[in-house]
Amino acid sequence: MDPNIYQNEYFSSYDDLEVHRLMLEDHPRTLAYKNAIMNNKSYFKDKIVMDVGCGTGILSIFCAQAGAKKVYAVEASNVGNLAREIIKENKFEDVIEVIHGNVEDIILPDNIKVDAIVSEWMGFYLLHEGMLDSILIARDKFLKVNGEMFPESATIYISPCSVPSLYKNWEDCHGVTMTSMAKQLRASKYNKPEIMIIKEEDILGFEEVPLCWINLKEDTISEVDSFSIEHVVGAKKDGMYQGLCLWFDCVFPDLTKKNENVRLDTGPDSPPTHWKQTVILLPEEQLVEVGDPIAFQLDMTRDAINRRRYNIQVSLLDPDEAEHPLPCTCDLTKCLLIKAYMQQHPEPASKTEQMETNCLQEDPIDDDDV
């Protein structure tokens, strides 16, 4: 199969204005970029910036407003023409240059290098669409040594959750029980992740479990080919365990060291964004009680044919056999004892670091879809 098929589909979907509208009207998203850029005005002054996949050009304009001397706004789809108009409307046509093409193919005059790369490349559960590759290629091709990436890091989180909109809500729909409806709805959703809003109250895990931490300044494309985690988390309350909820956050640099790093968080306890959350629905729901260990393995791996797509595979593990983290949030006697011991003998940080390293496994894994 010709991978270019996917490439073309990918770019033509971006011509749809409504997609850009959705993104611009996603205020937590747009505002995070604006704040991240404006908080670093003293850094952006007179810098050369590249905006990869500029869309309507709003991030390029933020950079120009922050004082950038030159912005290369790279856009492969025809929306680049609209970006040119919007840039002119904002009187930045002398600062921002729209370049029509894939960032992989374009060249800059005099092989110029840029001080910073700004890009909104995140898809559902961070990696859907696989635009990250283009960002890493752009970095290696165009970013100066010690240049800055906006955002500079991203993390995918996982937590067990209830999914009332596919279960409980249908037990009483205005006085009518509709569990057959719910069953049929769920049946249509087992073979792919569902993009939906999960409320904070439906999160069951004591803690959010990081699947991976991506360092935009250093990671290579092969390092984002696959991620895998095996984990045990305690239930923070009684509830029905019906799915695994995935979300991500992105952190932007704070180069002035005056402000906190701006963080764009798409989790259930933050204002909703167009990314919502992603849910991997379990084939069977399970009743869990507070403190119960929930053990799972999640593998996310790039599709061999469509490299812009990731396959996600979830395995439910037996908590008695799975390896529990140190300390563990579950209430199994051994974990309670270890926790009590660790509280009496504090030994900071090292365990957390170890866990993060474990997340970045590169071993090949099954690429079956869920």
Place this chain on the structure above:
Amino acid sequence: MDPNIYQNEYFSSYDDLEVHRLMLEDHPRTLAYKNAIMNNKSYFKDKIVMDVGCGTGILSIFCAQAGAKKVYAVEASNVGNLAREIIKENKFEDVIEVIHGNVEDIILPDNIKVDAIVSEWMGFYLLHEGMLDSILIARDKFLKVNGEMFPESATIYISPCSVPSLYKNWEDCHGVTMTSMAKQLRASKYNKPEIMIIKEEDILGFEEVPLCWINLKEDTISEVDSFSIEHVVGAKKDGMYQGLCLWFDCVFPDLTKKNENVRLDTGPDSPPTHWKQTVILLPEEQLVEVGDPIAFQLDMTRDAINRRRYNIQVSLLDPDEAEHPLPCTCDLTKCLLIKAYMQQHPEPASKTEQMETNCLQEDPIDDDDV
């Protein structure tokens, strides 16, 4: 062109469970039916009811809960199988009989007639999808003389409005002017009505203008072929006149005479429903000041080929030449004088009735889409 093409498309789209989910989760909609039926419990007791286009069967179940002796739940799509399961789940399989077929084709045993027809047939701007025809056919085929229709009437309303989401909101998008974006967005929307939420504050007309009042108990199919109105309405405030907003309401019978009639209102001043509002965007926006006359003609007429589709044509009229209603809400001197005179010499009701009659024109009109 074969009209069956549209017929098949029409029914297959209903197989999509997400559509039924959307409708069930539309609480103002579902609750209006529930209240309309439950408020008339004494009427429904031991009655025979038909639910036309029963979908998941919830309205049939409401009728059974209200005491109906028999409900024929007619559904042309495969969702009827799900309805059977849901009915069983609610233990009404002895009361409710799902009949798979078009209401136009089915026959009831012993040519039985029903006491009431319940149906949720309304589409965007009431008539989109054209399911009303099937309801009127079912009425003529199956309803007893003096039987009841739920709902029993429906009205389409029009008002001039502002559309900030396609104009003003783009003048300052987080500090960036994006009027080129807005222009391109609008360009994609001139050739068909746009389904969107209009806020009450964006309604410009002093009053909502009824395009048509449909009497479900009496009107014939040819009476709903086309509607036309020529009207002048005063602006209730200064604002940008950018579109005509259409919405509808439905009124249910109050057979106990104890309660008020339940009314399902999809207007901008009611809680939003999945029908939202429908906007016909004007080619050019106009500044209006409070009291300014806004004159327009709106024709809604059934498509000659796809009878489930209506074409809408709007003409902006010169307020000096258009005929103003009596009394008129605009501030032109003649209308202010007439209003003052009428307030001094009250003569109730007759003018309003005349206007409603005018709305039901049956003259053939151009069927160009807007």
